Amino acid sequence: MKLYLLRHGIAADRDEFDGGDAERPLTSEGRKCIEREAKGMEDLGVAPDRIITSPLKRAKETAKIVAERLHLEDKLVEDDRLAGDFDAECAADIVRENGNAQSLMFVGHEPDFSETIGELVGGASIDLKKGGLARIDLDAESSTRGKLVWLLPPKALMR
Numbered sequence: 001m002k003l004y005l006l007r008h009g010i011a012a013d014r015d016e017f018d019g020g021d022a023e024r025p026l027t028s029e030g031r032k033c034i035e036r037e038a039k040g041m042e043d044l045g046v047a048p049d050r051i052i053t054s055p056l057k058r059a060k061e062t063a064k065i066v067a068e069r070l071h072l073e074d075k076l077v078e079d080d081r082l083a084g085d086f087d088a089e090c091a092a093d094i095v096r097e098n099g100n101a102q103s104l105m106f107v108g109h110e111p112d113f114s115e116t117i118g119e120l121v122g123g124a125s126i127d128l129k130k131g132g133l134a135r136i137d138l139d140a141e142s143s144t145r146g147k148l149v150w151l152l153p154p155k156a157l158m159r
Contacts, residue, residue, distance in 0.1 A: 006106070110128065
């Protein structure tokens, strides 16, 4: 199983946004960057069977941009577990629920994603930047252990 973890793009500043945290959108720069990153994902051949996103606005917007670029709009679903307190066990549960999938993409937030990536690959310290993408190949016998194949910062995806 290939597992992609994508951190949402640049969002409105928490201190300057009038609404609640769940409603903070991507900035125009954040949208442009994710559009360029989605092209990079397409060029890399990233083609998950399903894109599973946090219901928070900035993650949903990120996921939608990627889904449109990869022609996976009908494979985009929300999952509340990606909104907070996401960890390796949550990831494993979602993987098991999507048992027929060969690859999944999760779109979510920090610090959960960096910590979860570290946990899945045996305790590494990871720093996933906004718009960063990680690929983990999960072990066949375990959905809570895997190998970090790559960890790409946004700039690498935009080239």
